Amino acid sequence: LLYKADEDRHLSQETFFEQYLDAFDDPWWRQLIGHGVQRPRVDVFVDYWLEAQTGTSVAVRRVFREFQHYVDPRDDRLKEIMEQLLDDARYFRESETVESGASGREALFHERRLAMGARAVWPLLLKLRHLDVDTDDREACFEALESYLVRRLIAGYQARSYDQVALELIEALSEQALTPEGPSKAIRTHLLAYSENANLWPNDAATIQAVSQRHLALYARRLVLTALERHLITSQAGNQSVPAGLHVEHLLPQGWGPQEWPLPSGIDPAQAQEERTQALATLGNLTLLNAPLNSSVSNRAWTVKREKIQESDNLFLNRRLLKEYGDRWTEDDIEQRGRWMGDMIVKIWPRE
Template structure:
């Protein structure tokens, strides 16, 4: 290994070609992060050199590896590290050259710039050998177009999604802007000064690898510099370097299997749990679980595959071919192409469970099966996961369950439809049970779904129940408009909903509060209708819903809607849910008892919300941890509009992250809202009373 400093005039040496191998990633540098700082460094160096300071500006190191070529061919180095920097310098030089041509700069200046970009055409073997730098395969067409002048008079819009063209046009605009204050007859001289800086004022350390140096290890070690590589970038480098080292047809394999993965949509960010990751990395993670048959964490993608491939070209090619095949399947699943309506519905409803652990199993199913077998397996997975989501059962063992199921299916233990169904039905542990119809109904009747599930999930559940409620003789209605989840008994029921109705039963206030957010009290309405009747009386609300809503869920609403009506509607919705998400009958002696400790009663969050500042005050839990009453109160009001009123009891019964599986005392909340001495210090709420009942009202923070 040799390392020595070189100016760009020496780096882009006559008759030496720098090639970026196909296994390197595309050009990714941007104006804000890299182009602008580079241009500022160039101009600062020019000012220093004007003041007789000839010290070059250091631009970091690049790593090159010698490539053997036939005797008499142009000398070639592969760029192991530094391709982003070198490509940017070439694009900047091309932009300066083209501005110089348009200004009519001296032939000497244009030639000085040209020799940094192109080799002597008399000694090259092919037309593309003329370029001193040759980028990775995916960028070559754009790079060729830029250096041959195809974009010389382009507007910014012509760049499209190409970073190569975008960088070139950006530097052209900056050079022209830099020249604007200069008198026209002096601009050619300024370009000549700039050319001197580019050729002699920018310096980099060139590390030339010897035959014994491991280029792959060096590449991985240097990954921390510059714009971070994706795990898929490292995997690409590993696969194609291994194939190239074994003299496999890497160019052909790249074009056939990897080039489609270079398209921009594979680099778009997708959500996985609470994190955003590039789509390609998300897919690679699911694929490796399928291919390696073991759990692979996000930070282990590259290391896991490296350990699997080793130095085997056969394994590298096998991984590449399978990766390509599964990528097409993954794309079809995401785009919902070539799927039945039932499969599309199942995939949409699986989002209710909000788990990525089932994705490798789905990928395997869609890649290897079709027809009734796949449909039955998919229906079983949907029922299992959605029932557990409605019952708020923990997903902590999903990775183990679905990985074991995947292994058994790939081992050929049974046909997917029958095997997936029977395997899930056999899960008897608290953390894996497939809830029975009875447990599903019990959960629907007692759990505050509105507080526990995200609105999007609740919407999907209610839409599925609406569709199930429509029999073969019911008119088909396509739910295309945006519907919002609405409480039938409103959250602020104290104003217009008396507990005692003439001629009807008398409701208990605490029981009403407990039923308020259960599924039986929820429905779907259009947003305008929802806003118009939100907290109105039942007579008005029922009349408006009956007249304006076409949903079956909103038909047949009783004249009196109290606690028993909410429970009765909950039982009806539970029967629909049991029909939508069918479960096999319990085996003789089998039970699906659910340990209450297995329920995850922490609310799903729509996204991180800034919490209002507040004075710290806490109460001890049974475990000794200090819990924050103020945080619990703020959480209770988080989703409510300004002006909303909650009683102390309602605040207490609202689940919150501060009190997982339990609740603060009503006395502690009352003392916090109505302190015996001193002012009430909570932000965003004020203490209030309605009909003699203590509580709080939300204000603008």
């Protein structure tokens, strides 16, 4: 870039660096990121940026050459290209460092995207940023994409294809392909057309079933439980602010003992043990607390544990729990609560 600036008699390398490149001379941009072979964050960003401009995949080893190729035919537009690059870089950094609880639908999308580690959709986000679209439709784009990502997370599908999905959606958003209904319709239609597990957008039934049966990773549990709390706050109190630093708690404890938590009677003990093990880490047995319970309380019987939660907790997620499950907490109750959660989840992240 400095070489090209030097070719332009209207630019000096020093001025060009100060205006466009100095912002990237920062530890945050130089930090190595990614799984496996790590790269400086600035390299990753330029990779995403090029894919957003060209709509084609850029191999890691060819990022520099592809950037040269993209700029070469447009030497007279070097300033314009760099101004867009710098502006997109600011947006990228703001979105990658969004604070928990930030206001706005787009900020909420990025907060949840970061929790999922879904960077591969960035080319699509950079493309979407420059579309001439009203606020409602723009937010609908984020809602559709978030639903797709979260439902696949809950259902246990891999994220390996998201880079290709992003490029296909960029093509769907091209001027030739964009329908009068707007980009959100184009995104939703394209995602709904997937039928293979590699790209499938899980339907309501599959999502609800996964909520009741699957064991999610800790980050996924926290993401979904926090979204449930936010949904309940919004619907019951109108306030969308969820307290920070909440603790994920197993209601039927992982360290349960037969005295405090006897297995159900009337069925084979081995089967009862298997069913309990399956139920323990499902969402129906998980909740959020303002602070972790003392370990001596966490493994106690439900009546003791319920009393301690009631004394110290004011979260909406637990109000129904404390009201409806006064003297028991069993595998059947876990399944019932899981279905209740599943019904809310498909409303928070609708598919159609």
